[in-house]
Amino acid sequence: MSIFLLAVVCLLTGIALRFLRRWPRLVFVAVLFGALNLFAILTIAPDEAFYFFGRALILNTSTRALLAPVLGVTVALALFGPLAITAPGTTSAQILINSQSAFLFWALAPLVFAITFDSFPLAIFFWAIGLIALVLLASPQRAGRVGGAAQFLLVTVIAATSLLLASRVLDLYPLTPENFDLVRVASVLLALGLGLLLAIAPFQIWLGPFADEMPILGTAFLTGVAQPLGIWLLFQRMSDLVWLTERAPVLTILFIGGALTALAGAALAISERRDGRLVAYLALVALGHALIGVGLGTRAALIGAWLILLSRGLGIALFAGGLSFARHHSERRWQITGAIAILGGGIAIAGAPLAPGFAALWVIYRAVAATNMPVFALLIVSNAMVLLASVRLAWTLIAQSENVASDEIKIVPYLGAGVVIVLLALVILTGLAPQSIANALNEMTMLARYLK
Amino acid sequence: MFSPADLQLITSLGIFLGLIFFAALIVLVSDWRVGLYALTAHYASAAFLLLQITQPSAALIRVISGGLAALILYLTARQTRARNDNLFISGFAFRLFALAFVIVSIVGIASSMTFLNLTPPILFGGLFLIAMGALIAILSREILRLGVGILVFTSGFCILETATESSLLMYGLLNVADLLLALVIAHLAKIAREDEWTGARRGEWQ
Numbered sequence: 001m002s003i004f005l006l007a008v009v010c011l012l013t014g015i016a017l018r019f020l021r022r023w024p025r026l027v028f029v030a031v032l033f034g035a036l037n038l039f040a041i042l043t044i045a046p047d048e049a050f051y052f053f054g055r056a057l058i059l060n061t062s063t064r065a066l067l068a069p070v071l072g073v074t075v076a077l078a079l080f081g082p083l084a085i086t087a088p089g090t091t092s093a094q095i096l097i098n099s100q101s102a103f104l105f106w107a108l109a110p111l112v113f114a115i116t117f118d119s120f121p122l123a124i125f126f127w128a129i130g131l132i133a134l135v136l137l138a139s140p141q142r143a144g145r146v147g148g149a150a151q152f153l154l155v156t157v158i159a160a161t162s163l164l165l166a167s168r169v170l171d172l173y174p175l176t177p178e179n180f181d182l183v184r185v186a187s188v189l190l191a192l193g194l195g196l197l198l199a200i201a202p203f204q205i206w207l208g209p210f211a212d213e214m215p216i217l218g219t220a221f222l223t224g225v226a227q228p229l230g231i232w233l234l235f236q237r238m239s240d241l242v243w244l245t246e247r248a249p250v251l252t253i254l255f256i257g258g259a260l261t262a263l264a265g266a267a268l269a270i271s272e273r274r275d276g277r278l279v280a281y282l283a284l285v286a287l288g289h290a291l292i293g294v295g296l297g298t299r300a301a302l303i304g305a306w307l308i309l310l311s312r313g314l315g316i317a318l319f320a321g322g323l324s325f326a327r328h329h330s331e332r333r334w335q336i337t338g339a340i341a342i343l344g345g346g347i348a349i350a351g352a353p354l355a356p357g358f359a360a361l362w363v364i365y366r367a368v369a370a371t372n373m374p375v376f377a378l379l380i381v382s383n384a385m386v387l388l389a390s391v392r393l394a395w396t397l398i399a400q401s402e403n404v405a406s407d408e409i410k411i412v413p414y415l416g417a418g419v420v421i422v423l424l425a426l427v428i429l430t431g432l433a434p435q436s437i438a439n440a441l442n443e444m445t446m447l448a449r450y451l452k
Numbered sequence: 453m454f455s456p457a458d459l460q461l462i463t464s465l466g467i468f469l470g471l472i473f474f475a476a477l478i479v480l481v482s483d484w485r486v487g488l489y490a491l492t493a494h495y496a497s498a499a500f501l502l503l504q505i506t507q508p509s510a511a512l513i514r515v516i517s518g519g520l521a522a523l524i525l526y527l528t529a530r531q532t533r534a535r536n537d538n539l540f541i542s543g544f545a546f547r548l549f550a551l552a553f554v555i556v557s558i559v560g561i562a563s564s565m566t567f568l569n570l571t572p573p574i575l576f577g578g579l580f581l582i583a584m585g586a587l588i589a590i591l592s593r594e595i596l597r598l599g600v601g602i603l604v605f606t607s608g609f610c611i612l613e614t615a616t617e618s619s620l621l622m623y624g625l626l627n628v629a630d631l632l633l634a635l636v637i638a639h640l641a642k643i644a645r646e647d648e649w650t651g652a653r654r655g656e657w658q
Binding site: 129136141150154 | 582619
C-alpha cells in the first residue's frame with residue numbers, strides 16, 4: 001500500500017506545484033514538503049508485497065536502494081525549478097517553464113510503479129508511461145515540422161513494443177529450449193528496445209532534437225532519473241533468467257554498446273554549445289561506463305555500474321542546476337554559483353576523484369585494461385572530454401559575468417544555492433566513503449545469479 | 453453453401469481489406485479530416501479482428517478508447533485550425549509505392565513465418581498495422597499526422613499483445629495508454645501552433 005502512497009504523494013505534489021507556479025518561494029516549500037513525505041514513507045514503510053490484479057508490487061531493500069536516489073535526484077531537480085520561473089506567463093511555453101517541477105513529479109509517479117512491479121511487462125509499460133508523461137514538458141519550436149518531442153514519442157512506443165514482445169518470447173523459450181531462434185529474436189528485440197530508450201550509440205540520434213525542445217531540468221530528469229530504470233529492468237531480467245546471458249551475447253552487446261556510447265557522447269559533447277544537448281551528451285558518457293560495468297559480468301563491476309549511475313544522477317542534477325542559475329540570474333554571484341555547480345556536476349559525471357564514480361571507475365578500468373587496452377585508453381579520453389567541456393562552460397560563465405546592479409532581494413537563488421551546497425556535499429561524502437553505499441548495492445546484486 | 457472455414461476466411465478477408473483501405477486513406481489522402489475518420493474506422497476493423505481472440509465487450513472497449521483518442525485529435529485539429537498542406541514529407545507517388553511495398557512485405561512475412569504461435573490472420577493484422585503506423589509516422593511532416601501513425605502502431609501491437617497475453621489488466625492499460633498518447637500529441641500540436649491559432653482567435657490571421 002505504501003507504494004501507492006508514494007505515487008499519490010508524487011501526483012498531489014505535482015498538482016500543488018502547478019497551482020503555486022506564480023510564487024517561486026511557495027513552489028520551493030511545496031517541493032520540500034512533498035520530498036519530506038516521500039522520504040518518510042520510504043523510510044517508515046515495512047518491506048511488503050502488495051498484489052494488484054494478481055501482480056506483485058514489491059518494496060524491499062533492492063527497490064528501496066533504487067527508489068532513494070531516484071526520488072532524491074527528482075527532488076533536487078524540482079528544487080531548481082523555481083530558479084527558472086518568470087513573470088506570470090500567458091503562453092503555454094511560459095506556463096510550462098513556470099510549472100516544470102510539477103511535471104517532474106507527475107512523470108515520477110509511473111516510474112515508482114516501474115521500479116516496484118515484479119513483472120517485466122508491467123514495469124516496461126509504466127516506464128514508457130513515465131517517459132510519455134515527461135513529453136508534456138516539451139515545447140515544439142515551430143509548426144510545420146515534426147519536432148524532437150514528437151519523434152521521442154514514436155521512439156518510446158517502438159521501444160516499449162520491442163521490449164514487451166521480447167518479454168513474450170523470453171517467456172516462451174523455456175517451453176521449447178531447443179529453439180535457439182527464440183533467444184536470438186529476444187536478444188535483438190531487447191537490444192533494439194533498450195538501445196532506443198537508453199540512447200545507446202548508434203540509437204542516440206533522437207536525443208539532440210528532443211533536448212532542443214525540452215527545458216534543461218526535463219532533459220536532466222530523462223537522463224538522470226528515467227534512463228537508469230532501463231538498466232534496472234535489464235538487470236532484473238538477467239537475474240531472473242540465468243540462461244539469457246549464457247545463450248545470448250547480452251553481456252558482449254552491453255560492453256560494446258557501452259564503449260560506443262561513451263565515445264559518441266564525448267565526441268558530441270565537446271563540440272556542443274546548446275545547453276540541453278550538452279547535458280544529454282555528457283550523460284551519455286557516464287551511461288556508457290555503466291553499461292560496460294554491467295557488461296563485464298562481475299559483482300564488483302556491477303556495483304561499480306550502480307555507483308556510476310548514482311554519481312551521474314547527482315552530477316546531472318548539479319549541472320542542470322548550474323545552468324538554471326546561469327541562464328536565469330545574471331548577477332555575478334549567481335553566475336559564479338552556476339559555474340561552481342557546473343564544475344561539480346562535471347566532476348561527478350566524469351567520476352573524477354572526490355565523486356562516488358571514481359571508486360567505480362577504478363574497478364571497471366582495471367578490468368577493461370586487463371583485456372582491452374585501446375578501449376581503456378578511449379574511455380579515459382572520453383571522461384577527460386567531459387571534464388574539459390565542464391571546465392570550458394564554467395570558465396565562460398565566470399569570464400562573461402558582469403556586475404549587474406540589483407536592489408531587489410531575491411530569496412529563491414539563495415535557496416537554490418543551498419541545494420547546490422547539499423548536492424556538492426553529497427557528492428563529496430559518497431565519494432570519500434563509497435563503501436557506505438556499496439554495502440547496500442552489494443545486497444542488491446545478490447539477486448544476480450548470472451555473475452561470474 | 454459455405455463451410456465454417458470458408459466463412460472464417462471471408463470474414464478475415466473482409467477485415468484485412470478494411471484495414472488496408474483505411475490505412476491507405478491515412479497514408480495517401482492529404483486531408484486531416486479524412487485521416488481522422490479513417491483512424492476511427494480502422495479501430496472498428498481492428499475490433500472485428502480482436503473478436504477472434506477476445507470477448508465482444510473487450511473488443512468494444514477498443515473501439516471506445518480508439519474513438520475517444522480520435523476525438524481528442526479531432527478537437528485539437530479544429531482548435532488549432534489544422535491545414536491540409538505539408539502533411540507529408542513526400543509526394544503521392546512515393547507514398548503509394550511505399551504503401552504497396554509494406555503490404556507486399558507483410559503478406560510475405562506473415563505467410564512464411566510463425567511468431568509466438570499466432571494464427572496467420574492475427575499475425576498479418578498486427579504486423580500490418582505496426583508497419584503502417586511506422587510508415588505514417590516516418591512520412592509525416594506534421595505532429596497530428598505523426599500522432600495518427602503512433603496510434604495505428606499501438607493498435608497493431610494491441611492485437612499481438614492481446615493474442616499472446618490473456619491479461620485483462622495489460623489490455624486495459626494499453627487502452628489507457630492510447631488516450632494518454634492522444635493527449636500528449638494534442639498538447640504538442642497545440643503548443644507548436646500556438647502563435648498561429650491565438651493570433652487567429654484575435655482575428656490577426658485568416
